[in-house]
Structures are given as C-alpha cells and as structure tokens.
Amino acid sequence: MAENMIELRGLGKTFKTSSGSVTALEDINLSIGEGEIFGIIGLSGAGKSTLVRCINYLEIPTSGSVIFQGKNLGTLSDQELREARREMGMIFQQFNLLAQRNVLRNVTFPLELSGVSKTEAKERAIELLRMVGLEDRIKAYPAQLSGGQKQRVAIARALATRPKVLLCDEATSALDPNTTKQILELLKRINRELGVTVIVITHEMAVIEAICDRVAIIDQSHIAEEGPVSQIFSEPKTRIGKQLILGDAGKNVEFGERKVRLVFDGNVSQEPVIANLVLACKTPVNIVFANMKEIDGKSFGQMVIELPADETERSRALHFLAANQIKYEEVR
Amino acid sequence: MDSQMVSMMWEGVLETLYMTLWSTGLAYVIGIPLGVILVVTEEGGIRPIKPLHDILGFFVNIFRSIPFIILLFLMLPLTLILVGTQIGSIAIIPPLTASAAPYVARMVESSLKEVDAGVIEAAKSMGASTWQIIYKVLLPEAKPSLLVGAAIVMTTILGYTAMAGMCGGGGLGAIAANYGYYRWQADVMIVATILLVVIVQIIQELWMRGAKASDKRIR
C-alpha cells in the first residue's frame, strides 16, 4: 500500500444536546492508503455518518485529528478547508442533487463554486457524464431520473473537481440489488481508472465484500476490528464482526453454545464436508444457515451448524473439523 | 358610464398597480436579506449567530404587529423625507413597504427553510462558502416557493392600497370609497370593486402558473 491518504488519530466526537451529551465516536484510529477501497461497516447508530462527516470536517471532531495528505484539517483556515474539501468528493444515500438544476448544471455546480470558466466546466461535465453513462440525459432534471441515475449524476458531480478521495455514505442503501451492483461496479472502475481512493460506509456486508480491499467494523462509537476483507470474513474476532458477516439473511440465526460457524475457502468448498462429518462421527448436525461469497476473486462459503447436545459427540465433531483443516468458530 | 368615467377607472387601475408593484418590489428588496439572515443565523443554520437572529426576529415581530393605519400616520415625517410629500399615491408606498417588509421576511424565511438540508450539506462538501450557499443553493432551490409567497404578498398589498384614499392618494380603492361612501354613487363603487377583484384574480392566476412552471420538481 502506498503512503497514507487519510489518517485518523484518536478521533472523537461528542454532541451536546438539550438532553445531555451523546458520544458518537471515541478514540478512532485508522489509516487509509492511497488508491485503496476502504469499507466502514456498522449497525445503525454506530457512528458511521458522523465518522465520514468528520473526515471532511463537515462535523468538527471534539478530540483527535484528521490528517489528509499530510495536512491536519484542524489547523486549516476556512478558505484552506474549503479547498481541501474540493479534493474529497462525497456522495449520499439520498443523492442530494439540486432539484432546480438539470443534470449538466448539477455536475458543473462544484466547478462554478471553484471559479472554473463556463465552457471548461461544461466540457468536464460532459466528459464525466459520458463516463457514468448519462451523456444522453444532460438536459433532464433530477425528478425525471431513477434512483440509480441520480446516484450516477451525484458521482459525476463529486468527481468534477478531480478529488483524490471519494466518500460514500450509504450510497447504495436506497437502491435495489441490481442497481446497487451497477453503482458498486462504477465505484470500482473509478478507483481503478482514476486512482481515486474510495471510502465506503455501509451497514451491508455484501457491499464490503463486493468492492472493498480493507474494512473497519465500527460498533458503539469504537472500531471493533479492522483488516483485509478476506481475513475479517474468515476469522472475525468480535461478536459484532460475526453478526455482520452472517448478514441480513443470517440475522435470524440465534447465537448459542452449540452453534458453530464454518468457513471454507475455494479449495475445500468442492468437498461434501457435512456429509463426511455425519458419516465419520455418526452424529446428526443441523444446518442453520449457509451461503457462498466471492471476495477478492476467491470464493468463500460459510455455514452455521448446530452440533448435537451430547458433550462427547460434540467434541468428536469439532475434532473432525480440526483434523480436516476446516476453519470454525463458535458463535455465541 | 361616460368616457370621463372610463378614463378615471383606467387611471385608477394604473395607480393601483403603481402602488402595488413599487411597494411589493421594495418590500422584497428589504425582506429578502432579512429572511436570508434569519435562516442563515439561526441555531443549526449555515452560520449560526444567535444574538443577531434573536434581535432581528424581535424587531420583525414588533413591526408585523403594528396595524397598518397606525404605521401610516407614525411614518408621515419619514415619508416626507423619503418621497418629498405626505399626500398622494406615492406617499403610501413607504408605509406599505414598511408594513409588508417584515411579513416578506417571514415568508422568505419559511420558503428557505424548505430547502433540503442534504443539498446544503452536499454543497458544503464541495467547498461552498456561506455566500455561495445562499445565492447558488438556498435562493434558487427555494424559487418556486418564493414565487408562491410573492403572489400572496402582492395581492395582500393590493388590498391595502385601498387605504391610499386616507392620505389623498388615488387608485381603485380610493375611487370606490370616495364615490360609494361619500357620494352615494353605488355604480361607480361596484365597478371599481369589480375591477379590483379582477386584477387580484389575474395576478394570482398568472403568477401561480409562472411559479408552477418554474418548478422542476414536478413533471
């Protein structure tokens, strides 16, 4: 990984409200490298939005610092801060397009703000709209576009000032699965072709798995764990990590004593593991949940099984797994 | 109705429009900045300055609660300085403006507050300054709502121009009052009144259509 694009050091944010103070972030330390796609995942209210808004100083942290390209944002003047923000594009769940401007003028908007000439701005906007596949809708108004198209416009707009970083706060949460896939593809392409560092905020593990290199899990204002996506997937250390990895489909899985999560990487997933286990140990197991994923181009399988209540049968099953080099962990 | 009557009515129409348009225009010249300041400086606004917001809000409320007829008399010395006379149609423009401006300020304030906070946030994320947010986001995004407000303000002011008769001014309202009330010529009063109603309807209709057509959210 090249040098750090963004560094968060001991970042904290406490909101003062009439009913007392709310700590949204506490002691957040993260380094995000140049050119990577970094995911931040957490449940609702974990502090994700507050965290991205601190990264571009829309929210001023109450402690710690944000270092962007070696500059501490907290030490900049208003003018310098506005210039720094132009190097960080941002897209939102609700798109936030200007409703009274057409597509073209939405994309030229940030260029107008920074004083780029009209003709130059128009050229740049059309180039970007071509890239996101909307060059034939430049005269349309946001109300005439679908959600996916609006997000494409928002992406083109965020890239207009040639930012180094693109911050995405739940950018696909208002979209259907198919559109989500297309938008994620687009973000990946932007990262690859333009070298833009992308920070993806989401509550869906599927989004992280689809495009991120590394991920940080945020839980109750703290970073619970962070690391490469495949590592977090195969060996989550925290309860919240396990929860998020099972995802929406697995949210009905009750964690408990006898539940074990198995992870198979590409090689093992060819073999009939469970059948072998049942045959070898002569004990039935109950499959609670299972699915397959593609992470970093490798396929991973995960399965939650319920082991027999009997102590010796249970340890026999666990021994079988260990002997066959199948990664497992108890989910409780 | 003879031709003399027709020309009097025509003059009345022109004078009514003259008073209405000037007062509305001037009320907006004063009211828009006040409304903008109220929104921008409020708590959680794009540039919160609580003391300024509170003081301004206080004066706007005070001015709004002074009855127009009282304001008309209270302002006479100031009117003389501003327009050089205390009588005639022109003399009613300063008090009309003064009584409409705070009302306009509140209308503008509520229109600007309708602008989606997410859009303002997006503009900030692009490095927009406070001033840029005001004239490139708040005002343009609120335009349809501001236009609807302007229709209401204009027709209200039009109604108030009838008071011009109180200070020797003209217009349809004054004609209706003078002929109908003081000289018992009901026909003149009725014609003048109908004309007033028609003008209000026309302004309302055309203006609202314009406001709707300018709104890019509906389609």
Ligand SMILES: Nc1ncnc2c1ncn2[C@@H]1O[C@H](COP(=O)(O)OP(=O)(O)OP(=O)(O)O)[C@@H](O)[C@H]1O
């Ligand atoms: N302006 C604010 N004033 C007071 N409290 C706030 C403010 N913004 C956020 N919070 C609180 O901070 C915590 C974190 O909020 P945040 O919006 O960052 O969560 P999130 O992870 O983005 O959630 P979601 O997935 O629902 O968007 C919440 O408890 C929230 O109530």
Ligand SMILES: [Mg+2]
């Ligand atoms: Mg959020």
